[in-house]
Amino acid sequence: MIWLSGPAGSQSSNPSASPFVTSPAHSPRACNTRLARRIGLTRFANRGHIARAALEATAFQTSEVLQAMEKDSGVRLDTLRVDGGMTDNDLLMQCQADIINRTVVRPAIKETTALGAAFAAGLAIGVFRDADDLRSRWVESRRWEPRMKDETREHMVQRWNRAVSRSLDWV
Numbered sequence: 292m293i294w295l296s297g298p299a300g301s302q303s304s305n306p307s308a309s310p311f312v313t314s315p316a317h318s319p320r321a322c323n324t325r326l327a328r329r330i331g332l333t334r335f336a337n338r339g340h341i342a343r344a345a346l347e348a349t350a351f352q353t354s355e356v357l358q359a360m361e362k363d364s365g366v367r368l369d370t371l372r373v374d375g376g377m378t379d380n381d382l383l384m385q386c387q388a389d390i391i392n393r394t395v396v397r398p399a400i401k402e403t404t405a406l407g408a409a410f411a412a413g414l415a416i417g418v419f420r421d422a423d424d425l426r427s428r429w430v431e432s433r434r435w436e437p438r439m440k441d442e443t444r445e446h447m448v449q450r451w452n453r454a455v456s457r458s459l460d461w462v
Contacts, residue, residue, distance in 0.1 A: 349377065350386040351451045357391055370394045374403040381435075389439035390447070399430040 353371075361367050371393055377383055378397045388395040400406050410428075413419045 346383045347386050349383060350390045353387060354391045370396055372396050374401050384435045388435040388437045392437045395435045397432045399432040
């Protein structure tokens with residue numbers, strides 16, 4: 292599904308009319324028996340619609356993880372810093388900002404797992420002074436601000452929750 296990162300996902304400018312439900316391993320509602328489901332698919336859907344729905348599903352699942360983290364920790368994040376290969380997709384990052392209604396920020400070096408390992412090793416052998424030295428090296432590449440109307444967001448979240456509940460125990 293390489294076309295998710297290309298223009299196909301942006302061919303549909305409207306939020307998805309049919310949610311794409313998956314069950315990631317670390318989602319608060321993960322279910323071992325739930326496979327990916329496409330709910331509400333019509334004969335008029337094209338690959339752009341499917342790509343956008345998959346991107347939105349990623350954003351909704353991230354939103355659920357964020358909500359669970361905030362509930363458990365009692366700390367609300369005003370900004371979500373993202374990393375990894377999927378952050379190359381500007382549409383996904385805008386969807387994420389819209390769905391969580393918060394600023395999303397991508398670093399200049401997006402593969403932060405490897406960077407973190409290098410920082411930890413450098414800190415251990417004295418290449419870096421302290422954690423403040425490491426923090427000062429973090430550089431922002433791009434940020435996305437939420438642009439979605441509250442009513443639209445609430446409607447999409449409602450549809451997402453309904454789609455997830457319908458996909459549970461399907462198999």
